[in-house]
Amino acid sequence: MTVTTVAAYAATAPNAPLExxxxxxxxxxxxDVLIDIKYAGICHSDIHQARDGWGKGIFPMVPGHEIxxxxxxxxxxxxxxxxxxxxxxxxxxxxxxxxxxxxxxxEQYCTGGGVPTYNGLDKQGEPTYGGYSTHVVVDENYxxxxxxxxxxxxxxxxxxxxxxxxxxxxxxNAGPGKKVAIVGLGGLGHMGVKIAHAMGAExxxxxxxxxxxxxxxxxxxxxxxxxxxxxTFKQLAGTFDLIVSTVSxxxxxxxxxxxxxxxxxxxxxxxxxxxxxxxxxSVIGGRKTLAGSGIGGIRETxxxxxxxxxxxxxxxxxxIDADGINEAYERVLNSxxxxxxVIDTSTI
Ligand code: NAP
Ligand code: ZN
Ligand code: ZN
Numbered sequence: 644m645t646v647t648t649v650a651a652y653a654a655t656a657p658n659a660p661l662e663x664x665x666x667x668x669x670x671x672x673x674x675d676v677l678i679d680i681k682y683a684g685i686c687h688s689d690i691h692q693a694r695d696g697w698g699k700g701i702f703p704m705v706p707g708h709e710i711x712x713x714x715x716x717x718x719x720x721x722x723x724x725x726x727x728x729x730x731x732x733x734x735x736x737x738x739x740x741x742x743x744x745x746x747x748x749x750e751q752y753c754t755g756g757g758v759p760t761y762n763g764l765d766k767q768g769e770p771t772y773g774g775y776s777t778h779v780v781v782d783e784n785y786x787x788x789x790x791x792x793x794x795x796x797x798x799x800x801x802x803x804x805x806x807x808x809x810x811x812x813x814x815x816n817a818g819p820g821k822k823v824a825i826v827g828l829g830g831l832g833h834m835g836v837k838i839a840h841a842m843g844a845e846x847x848x849x850x851x852x853x854x855x856x857x858x859x860x861x862x863x864x865x866x867x868x869x870x871x872x873x874x875t876f877k878q879l880a881g882t883f884d885l886i887v888s889t890v891s892x893x894x895x896x897x898x899x900x901x902x903x904x905x906x907x908x909x910x911x912x913x914x915x916x917x918x919x920x921x922x923x924x925s926v927i928g929g930r931k932t933l934a935g936s937g938i939g940g941i942r943e944t945x946x947x948x949x950x951x952x953x954x955x956x957x958x959x960x961x962x963i964d965a966d967g968i969n970e971a972y973e974r975v976l977n978s979x980x981x982x983x984x985v986i987d988t989s990t991i
Contacts, residue, residue: 646670650991651776652965653703657695660969663991666705666772668780675780676724677716678732683774684709684800684958685984686830687891688914690972692762696916701762707774707986708734708760711789711799721783729789731948733802734938736760736771736785748942775968777991787945790952797957800830800983801948803938804958808835808887809947810939811910812842815885819843824886824902826870828855829975831889831912833959833982836862841954847883849875851978858981862959876901881929883907893919900925900933908932958983964990
């Protein structure tokens with residue numbers, strides 16, 4: 644089979660609105676699957692990158708790393724999938740497979756050249772294009788199985804928002820007896836609340852306002868506070884074992900670290916475009932940990948999908964047509980997302 648041209652939505656330049664276009668997809672190789680994309684989630688990372696907020700963006704850019712679809716064709720050597728399978732693709736479509744991290748199932752920290760789903764170069768040096776598109780060709784080893792019981796549209800956001808919150812919650816042992824705070828109730832944050840609750844932790848949402856309090860409690864939070872109220876920081880000082888921040892903008896870290904109890908950890912997954920400042924005394928007193936966490940490996944992503952299916956939930960979504968992408972971006976930037984926009988890719 645030769646290279647195919649498929650329909651997609653792309654940003655042609657930083658800050659340009661996304662528009663309909665076509666992109667090439669490679670022939671289905673021995674270990675590849677061709678996926679008929681049904682849904683693609685909109686992650687805030689798509690917006691950072693489409694506007695080149697992190698720098699070094701490759702344009703035209705087809706964002707989208709929360710992909711759910713159906714296998715349409717398999718290569719001759721594929722053993723894990725057959726035509727008709729329900730599958731997902733997250734932020735990674737390849738890695739070196741040889742470094743210590745890849746061997747440990749931590750492909751997201753590959754030191755030998757991981758290949759992001761878009762805004763990267765594949766092993767042949769060709770640009771990768773993401774999920775705002777009708778089809779994608781992916782190596783079977785970087786393709787996930789979406790369990791029966793989760794519909795594809797609410798499964799799509801799990802491929803980034805789900806795993807990015809599941810991974811630190813699992814690593815830092817969120818569970819019964821643990822007080823966990825999730826900062827920011829957006830795409831990642833709402834999954835963090837659901838997952839931490841399902842793990843058995845006592846969950847608090849720290850949001851800018853009380854606007855979404857009712858939703859937060861329905862999602863599984865036990866408590867909900869507004870960070871715009873200075874009383875919140877006084878009342879909750881020394882409370883949490885674990886804080887996971889999903890905030891897309893710089894935060895006053897010292898204030899948030901004061902909310903940890905001794906030996907508590909503040910784990911940042913938000914990826915703001917500007918640096919933050921820190922007074923190191925904020926971690927000295929109380930032997931506190933300030934850490935970061937990036938998505939999750941392939942094995943752990945499958946574990947997360949199975950965990951969500953077992954607990955009977957996906958994401959809370961607003962399904963949109965492709966011509967609504969630009970408006971959705973504005974709403975995400977205004978913290979007006981409830982709680983993930985998902986593109987119906989049949990409208991591309
Ligand atoms: P999102 O849906 O926009 O959610 C972010 C939430 O942060 C907002 O809903 C808002 O919640 C809060 N927020 C926004 N601006 C704020 C501000 N100035 N001060 C305080 N809170 C603010 O975005 P997302 O898709 O969840 O992504 C969140 C961040 O994580 C992005 O930076 C993204 O690039 C990053 N990310 C990182 C990874 C990783 O591997 N580490 C993976 C995916 C995404 P409230 O309205 O409740 O305050
Ligand atoms: Zn993402
Ligand atoms: Zn590697």
